[in-house]
Amino acid sequence: MVEKKDWDWEIESRVIVELLDCPLRYIWREEPKVSPDGEKIAFIINEGENKFSVCQNKTHWEEAYDKVWSLKYGPDGRLSVLALTDEGRWTVVTEQVPWENSFDFAWELQFSTDGSQIGVAIQNEQQYGMAVNDVLWPTLYPNANHFTLSPKGNHSAAVVQTQNLSQGDIFKYQEGVFSVAIDGQTWDTKLVNIWTPIFDHQGKHICAQCRTSLYTYTIVVDGKVWDKEFSSVWRPAFNPATRSCMAPVRIGKKWGLAQDGEIILTPRFYQMWNFIFSPLGDSWAAIVATDLGKWTVCINGSTWKTHFETLVYDITFSPDGQRIAAAGKNKDKWFVLVDDQVWNESFDMVFEPVFSPDSKHLAVKVEKNGAYTYAIDGKVLPHSFDQLWMPVFSPDSKKILLRGITENQYLRAVIPVEG
Amino acid sequence: MKRELAQDIGLREGIKRIDRGKIKKAIDLLFTKKAETRLKLYTSTCIHCGLCAEACHFYMSHKDPSYMPIAKVQNTIWKLLKEGANVNNQDLALIAQIAYTECNLCRRCSMYCPFGIDIAYQMAMVRRFCHLIGVTPQYIQDTAHSHAATMNQMWVKEDEWIDSVQWQEEEAREELPYLRIPLEKYEADVFYSVIGPEPKFRSQLIYQAAVIMNVAGVNWTMPATPGWDNSDMAMYVGDYELMGRLKKIHFETALRLKCKKIVMGECGHAFRSVYDTGTRWLGWKEPPLPIIHAVQFYYELFKAGKIKVGKTYPKKxxxxxxxxxxxxxxxxxxxxxxxxxxxxxxxxxxxxxxxxxxxxxxxxxxxxxxxxxxxxxxxxxxxxxxxxxxxxxxxxxxxxxxxxxxxxxxxxxxxxxxxxxxxxxxxxxxxxxxxxxx
Missing domain, CATH: 3.40.50 (Rossmann fold)
Incomplete structure (x- = not known):
């Protein structure tokens, strides 16, 4: 793995692949994916009946498979796919090397933060679980959902159905048959429903939304259910500094915030969700609706003055936790919203905002009239692209890596950040 | 009203397990102390004229006055208002039976009411009451359970969904060799969502949709994650919290893929939930992304010349x-x-x-x-x-x-x-x- 600091941050613009409709042999080609450092572009290609492979920088993989899907570059730049072998089994193939294990089905390919650990949801003989780096869970279950790899990739988890339910057995369901399995081992706790298990940064703890009856929602942490119950909850998060758990909760018809089972923000919102902590855990933020169709951002209990009538989405903390950006939408116009200020220009789409490591700059991929570009600190780049990937700041925050396709060329460019 | 209680374990076992404290609480919440103004207004406005009767297919077919919309209100909400928490278990089960199985919430009667009273809304409130006290028909409750566990209404497992889509893509390539059903394609113009029965029983509809999309040259995608199912029996059970959860994952899946708009397959109730009921429950005054039903989508493709008549359909x-x-x-x-x-x-x-x-x-x-x-x-x-x-x-x-x-x-x-x-x-x-x- 090449560290980000060692990527090419010098050459202004470099064409990686000149003619993307290369004359190499394929019948059709699927959507391209590019490596984090921008040096590679890859496609799934079809070379004939039941013959799929991968083309990376105009070079084909040596092996072809009956089917290939879920093409992804991991954070470390390695290229993985899910492939169907000629024995009718699915496996993970990374950099052309298949796992030894194969499965009746595999999906939900995911990576640890550094890319070293690769996880996948699997099904064997109608039993469900996960496999990580070619190691399968020792126990599988009648069904599983919400497959999750910890940030370090040292553990994996899913919500599992612990026993079979006969058709229409509504009362057994309501007694609770769902749990969380971590590396294949379930909690003792069984609940009516569990959703969105979240690992803490160390991968040692898990919190999740749950339902203890059809009417009572709360949060479960490491198998222990909070004492307080609510009329609904949304996805919780661990504070990265203290490991306390917070989640939006609904009492009556209003939403507020609870921490470790206690209300810390009196419910007053029409809606409150997509709760996040700042990287250091000293602040929190959530998207809120102060009334029907009045959307804004709430930070540490204070709401912004700016409201959008259609949507607020993709809230993002700066690395120092002092700034917040989001996408806002009024009717069909998208806007960039940062620190309670709206950038002047509207767009047809605004993607997730990206802060520089020093938190001083903000770059956002935007779309207008079918072309893509970046808006950086409120200024829109003059160049547009047919396809464009998310901006990546250099470690010193002085440059942005741009990866895009224009005029049938895939190029990477390094843009200096003004100011 | 003469009505036999159906052989439905959801109702019969439900009333045995009932917590009577919940009944008063639910009546207060929905019909008296905390009732929505709308419901109070409807209840106090109805003059019992009976003009709604001939709007209802149940009444028109059975010719039994107990199937008149006004009778259904009388035998549910009015009974609850009159008897309060003293309403007996047998009547509670019958109230559920009326609300869930003898009214389609079709809103035809509202058009015939001189005051425009939305009787479907009233029946929906009765269903909400039945959900809150735990007396619901078994089959639809099981469907709601499926929604909660899998985020789709037919207990379709995650791999089964993906496998079904890939299978239909492969089948359709026999007809159109270059056809694709792009899974997880980012920034597509159209996020196409369907309801649970399509992968389960009617997978040819996914095939046909793929052919239409490909012939029309639509830039489209379907997700490989939960959120593909736009249906919503939680709405009809009266479990609005679950309804909101379903709508959130549906919209957020389209938002995750950064699609321009959502096109729904040919389903009516799902459209009601996604376009209206579920979306507003979450706080969205309008859908966060444009969403259109397949009928409108076909119309737009046809008017734009993207789908053309190759041959006319020969039957009447x-x-x-x-x-x-x-x-x-x-x-x-x-x-x-x-x-x-x-x-x-x-x-x-x-x-x-x-x-x-x-x-x-x-x-x-x-x-x-x-x-x-x-x-x-x-x-x-x-x-x-x-x-x-x-x-x-x-x-x-x-x-x-x-x-x-x-x-x-x-x-x-x-x-x-x-x-x-x-x-x-x-x-x-x-x-x-x-x-x-x-």
Missing amino acids: VTFHDPCNIVRGRGLQEMARTVVKAFCPDFVEMHPNREHNYCCSAGGGVINCGPPYKKTRVKGNKVKAEQLKRTEAEVVIAPCHNCHGGLEDIIHHYGLNMEIKFLGDIIYECMDKSTHPEE
Whole structure:
């Protein structure tokens, strides 16, 4: 793995692949994916009946498979796919090397933060679980959902159905048959429903939304259910500094915030969700609706003055936790919203905002009239692209890596950040 | 009112387990102390004129006054208001039976009420009450459980969904060699969502949609994650918290993929939930992304010349206006434009458009299962007669539940008609020669 600091941050613009409709042999080609450092572009290609492979920088993989899907570059730049072998089994193939294990089905390919650990949801003989780096869970279950790899990739988890339910057995369901399995081992706790298990940064703890009856929602942490119950909850998060758990909760018809089972923000919102902590855990933020169709951002209990009538989405903390950006939408116009200020220009789409490591700059991929570009600190780049990937700041925050396709060329460019 | 309690374990076991403290709390919440102004207004405005009676297919078919909409209100809300927490268990089960299985929430009666009282809303509130006290029909409750566990209504497992889509893509390539169903494609113009029965029982509809998308050159995608199912029996059970959860994951899946708009397959109730009920419950005054029903999508493709008539449909057809997309959204003329273009031998059923009779399956009624089939089918004799008068060979119904309901009626009354989705007709008759190669 090449560290980000060692990527090419010098050459202004470099064409990686000149003619993307290369004359190499394929019948059709699927959507391209590019490596984090921008040096590679890859496609799934079809070379004939039941013959799929991968083309990376105009070079084909040596092996072809009956089917290939879920093409992804991991954070470390390695290229993985899910492939169907000629024995009718699915496996993970990374950099052309298949796992030894194969499965009746595999999906939900995911990576640890550094890319070293690769996880996948699997099904064997109608039993469900996960496999990580070619190691399968020792126990599988009648069904599983919400497959999750910890940030370090040292553990994996899913919500599992612990026993079979006969058709229409509504009362057994309501007694609770769902749990969380971590590396294949379930909690003792069984609940009516569990959703969105979240690992803490160390991968040692898990919190999740749950339902203890059809009417009572709360949060479960490491198998222990909070004492307080609510009329609904949304996805919780661990504070990265203290490991306390917070989640939006609904009492009556209003939403507020609870921490470790206690209300810390009196419910007053029409809606409150997509709760996040700042990287250091000293602040929190959530998207809120102060009334029907009045959307804004709430930070540490204070709401912004700016409201959008259609949507607020993709809230993002700066690395120092002092700034917040989001996408806002009024009717069909998208806007960039940062620190309670709206950038002047509207767009047809605004993607997730990206802060520089020093938190001083903000770059956002935007779309207008079918072309893509970046808006950086409120200024829109003059160049547009047919396809464009998310901006990546250099470690010193002085440059942005741009990866895009224009005029049938895939190029990477390094843009200096003004100011 | 003479009514036998159905053999439904959800109701019969539900009343045995009832916590009577919950009854008063639920009545206070929904019908008295904390009732919505709208409900109070409706309850105090109704003058019991009975003009709603002949709007209801159940009453028109059974000719039993207890099926009049006003009678259903009387035997549910008014009973609860009168008897409060003292209402007996048997009556509670019957209240649930009326609300879930004898009213399709079709809103036809609202059009005939001189005050425009939304009786469907009132019945929905009764269902909400029944959910809160735990007395719900078994089959629809099981569907709601599936929604909560899997985020789809048919217990479709995650791999089964992906496998179904990939299988349909492979099948369709036999017909159009370059066809694709792009899974997880980012920034597509169209996020196409369907309902649980499509991968489970009607996977040919995914095939047909793929052919239409590919021939029309639409930049589209389907997700490989939960969020693909736009349906919502939680709404019809009265579990609004779960309804909101379903709508959130559906919209957030489209938002995750950064798609421009959502196109829904031919389903009526899902459209009601996604476009209206569920979305607003979450706080969205309007959908966060544009969302259109398949009928509107086909109309737009047709008007833009992206789908063309290759051959006309040879049989005599009629068109059934689904309640949720016609009374609920006004898509009747768009539908007719497409139907008439492909089907020269078209005949209207009467009444039609917003005055059309419901299929009697909608509103979650068919989802309450076999115990109620007889009442439902006999309760729509008027629909059978309406269909028969058309002398059509084929009825086009762009809604899944309508298909279920009409199929039962056609079979029971020996009508000898076929039922088609609008997509069936387009797929069969469109000009496919324009299918693009890469």
